[in-house]
Amino acid sequence: MERIGVLKLLAAVSDCRTTLMMRAVTAGCGRALRHRCWSDKRSMPARSGNGNDSCRSVRTENTLGAVHEETSAVKQMAVIYHSGHGRTEYFAKHVVAGVRNVAGAEVSLLKADELVATPARLAAYDGIIWGSPTYFGGVSGPFKSFMDSTSPLFRTQELRGKLASGFTVSSYPSGDKQSTLMSMVVFSMQHGMLWVGNPPNLENNAGATPDAALDRLGSWTGAMAQIHHKAPVDSFDKGDLETAKLFGANFARTLRRI
Template identity: 55%
Template sequence: MQNIAIAYHSAHGHTAHIAQQVCEGAQSVPGIQAELLRAEDLALNPNALLRYDGLILGSPTYLGGVSGPFKTFMDATGGLWKTQQLKSRLAAGFTVSSLPAGDKQSTLLSMFVFAMQHGMVWVGNPILPEQHAGVPYDEAANRLGSWSGLMAQAGHGSPADAFAPGDVKTARMFGHHFAQTLQRLGAAATLQPKDKVAA
């Protein structure tokens, strides 16, 4: 069994809703256990991340970046960075904003840099935008066309689950892809011949 943590902050429930979809997508892969972890809790106990093989980061986009509570969590991992205890684990990210663009890319980039500083391996979003194949825009997977991570859009002040069907579908596919990648890399590592020690 391989374990995935979905570490997220959600102020109004929108990012939590997408985190749940990502979690369900990951758990649909046999041999995978995924768990939702609040960034506020992880800020108090960042060592909890050491139990997981993969980490999916999730934050709303506020003013072109991660939310304050999510940044507090990232900063709290300084001890883990110093000892590189997260090195070689898989990482990915997702974000939600109220506009189609909303500068979500800069939020994903901050997550990417965070993962790189910890020596983690980043998993992007390879899902082709389905509207190019004739699927109605709101129902299309990866309708917002993000490759570095998962993007979703929820209208300002809308209910927590008020997402286009395509965004919900994309979140589940994203979680599924991350879990499959974790399994593939784990299997590849076990097949590698052991390094020979020079005499």
């Protein structure tokens, strides 16, 4: 047989095998593909509830019937916070709302003190945002206890390569909030995580009143908010709550890109 004929035959066999493989995959799909995504997780987090699968797939078929299937795992995120009097919790819910504006990321809102006994649950998330009020220029006692409870994960470096960020709420305009964020940064670095900041939104503030200005406290390490210690929990400045949403959305988008 001439060389061309052999080559054609080989190409046909290889084409056929590829097509058969594709068909096998899609016939079993999304089970096989979904299974691969789910099995990447050691234990699944409590789902935030929209019932989406953890994998999304795009199926294309060319004119020759070859099927190409792409899957992209939905990213799992957690916002883990402590709040002594409800203000940090209120802010955390706005961060979560911002995440939910981004397709392809699912988020769970978890209380730090409820995770102290089960820190291994953190391994299920691709990205985690920490939230704590500023108490005496640092994270609150319960949040610190939660941090310390993660030491088994430090030994195994189970959180390495995951994304992290943080936010804090305090009653004074400064109130030493930066030092709270820095303790979250150091905590994340010790776990080998990658820190995502809070990019400036300066261009959106033209003409905004101070209470409505985005990131009015100018915090780019993470998100900050300030509210009087006797104010009702829902009386945050509008700009702080918008900042919370943008901060959550930016984190989710960053997570989607990796």
